Amino acid sequence: MRIRCRTLFNTPDIELWPADLLRARSNRDARILARAGHVLRRKRDGRYLAAALPEGLMPLLPRWHREAGLHDALDVLDALADARRSGADDAATLPLHRLQERLQALGVDGDAYAARTGLPLVPEPARLAYAGEDRYRRPLWLHADTARAWPRMREAAARDGVVLEAVSGYRSHDYQLGIFARKRARGQRVDDILRVNAAPGYSEHHSGRALDIGTPGEPAAEESFEHTRAFAWLREHAATHGFTMSYPRDNLHGIVHEPWHWRQE
Numbered sequence: 001m002r003i004r005c006r007t008l009f010n011t012p013d014i015e016l017w018p019a020d021l022l023r024a025r026s027n028r029d030a031r032i033l034a035r036a037g038h039v040l041r042r043k044r045d046g047r048y049l050a051a052a053l054p055e056g057l058m059p060l061l062p063r064w065h066r067e068a069g070l071h072d073a074l075d076v077l078d079a080l081a082d083a084r085r086s087g088a089d090d091a092a093t094l095p096l097h098r099l100q101e102r103l104q105a106l107g108v109d110g111d112a113y114a115a116r117t118g119l120p121l122v123p124e125p126a127r128l129a130y131a132g133e134d135r136y137r138r139p140l141w142l143h144a145d146t147a148r149a150w151p152r153m154r155e156a157a158a159r160d161g162v163v164l165e166a167v168s169g170y171r172s173h174d175y176q177l178g179i180f181a182r183k184r185a186r187g188q189r190v191d192d193i194l195r196v197n198a199a200p201g202y203s204e205h206h207s208g209r210a211l212d213i214g215t216p217g218e219p220a221a222e223e224s225f226e227h228t229r230a231f232a233w234l235r236e237h238a239a240t241h242g243f244t245m246s247y248p249r250d251n252l253h254g255i256v257h258e259p260w261h262w263r264q265e
């Protein structure tokens, strides 16, 4: 019997997903996912590259073996097969060196952005813990510490009759780079995008320790969240669970007021 894995293993270009948490996109996918342990998934666009089956790797995309960053992903897969090395450090993070090149390609001056906002570059964790589903029924990935703290806080709120929902947790550099690339392709100026989106690499969501929190009947990531019972509850109780609001009104980073965005220390 397959042991259920609840960890996302992260490499610069490819994620290793527990196969049972992935959605099958075809009947062939479904048959393969049912037998697979992990699936190698390209971060840039979410495509499935190959599945780790008991008898070996099954390609899911032509030319997958020429994929950028495959070497790193296969190293992690090998380490997983070796029980002695499977206890990797929750605090381990991925290197940042390629991010700067990609920011330059998009016309984003990372150093100037850091100087203006006082925000640090945030590396991605080497592994993330499954923390249930978000409000859209997607797997919610968080840093291991935050994945323990979030359900506790959510249950405490529920005991007080308040429903908290996760809108968004961990987001990769690739995810944020993708938002930027699409907006640039539509002709938006870098400065205008930066008024709405954190520069890729500088979002607290990259750490897996930040959560956008919502409550039923309330649109996601809107300032009106501050008038909900959920927000009132968080103001009073979040600190006892280790969560703080990162971007209150008039914060020093010049980021718009985000009452929905909380970070766990």
Ligand SMILES: [Zn+2]
Residues within 6 Å of the ligand: 205, 210, 211, 212, 260, 261, 262
């Ligand atoms: Zn957020």
